[in-house]
Amino acid sequence: MTGTAPGPAPAGPFSQAERDAVYRAIRLRRDVRGQFRPDPIDPAILRRLLQAAHDAPSVGLSQPWNFVLIRDPAQKRRLHDAFRAANTEAADRFPDRKALYSSLKLEGILESPVNLCITCDRSRGGAHVLGRTHDPATDLYSTVCAVQNLWLAARAEGIGVGWVSIFRHDDLRAALDLPDHVVPVAYLCLGHVTELYEEPELQARGWGRRAPLDDLIFEDAWGQVPRDGI
Structure with missing residues (x-):
């Protein structure tokens, strides 16, 4: 008896x-x-969080991600030092808001029990990947889908996640010994939390505000307001 590939299953709303x-989970997710x-x-x-990330869609089913867990205190300190160096540079780029910038806590590297770097292997799937032939960056987009999957699953599990983006890539690559063809996409801090901001923290702290959805929707071409509303 030969096996057959599973076919489509009935679809419908939850x-x-x-x-x-x-x-x-989407609305209450926080950084x-x-x-x-x-x-x-x-x-x-x-394991469930990593499985949720691995269940993400990927261009050509290439699954370009890897998951580098960081739990060693010495390694965390090394990465925290790399963050501090980059963060000092970043603060100088906001001269009019430097005091507010410097008051923001932008990472939890040492406090969180688990750090996680999600990477993208640019060589996975070979030279030609279905769906990536005309936009080479789709493997990076796929990896970000894995990040978001993990983030939403973490919120449902009561686990907090923070994305630390203020690194010099060369420092991050060196600390994690990444091969040249592997790109660090997201450096995340994971851990249990007792409370979360009711709104995005940067909004609560006065750095910015969420834009109204209606200001961001066009139809058929850039700048054209939907005719019948949405």
């Missing part, structure tokens, strides 16, 4: 409770910096 849970607790993450939960 139940109201399931839909509510999905939208709640965590200073609310981490030191207690460890259960390995079963961490």
Whole structure:
């Protein structure tokens, strides 16, 4: 008896409770910096989060991601030093807002029990990947989908996630011993949290505000307002 590939399954909406849970995770997801607790993450939960990331869509099913876990205190200190050097440079780029910038906590590298770097292997799938033939960056976009999957799953699990983007790439690559064809896409801090901001922290702290959705929707071409509303 020969096996057959599984075909399409019936599609339809989730139940109201399931839909509510999905939208709640999206709406209440936060970038965590200073609310981490030191207690460890259960390995079963961490495995579920990594599986959620691995379940992300990817161009040509190339799955270009890898997951580098960082738990060693000495390695965390090395990466924290790299962040501090880059953050000092970054503060100088906001001369009119430097005091506010310097008051913001922008990472939880030492406080969070688990750091995680999600990378993109630019060589995975070979020279020609279905769907990537005319836009080479789609493997990077795919990796960001994995990041978002993990972030939403973490919110549902009660795990906080903070994305640390203020690094010199060369410092990050050197610390993690990344091969030349592997790009660090997201450096994340993960841990249990007791409380979260009710709105994005940068909005709560006065750095910026979320734009109204209606200002961002066009139809058929750039700048054209939808005719019938949405």
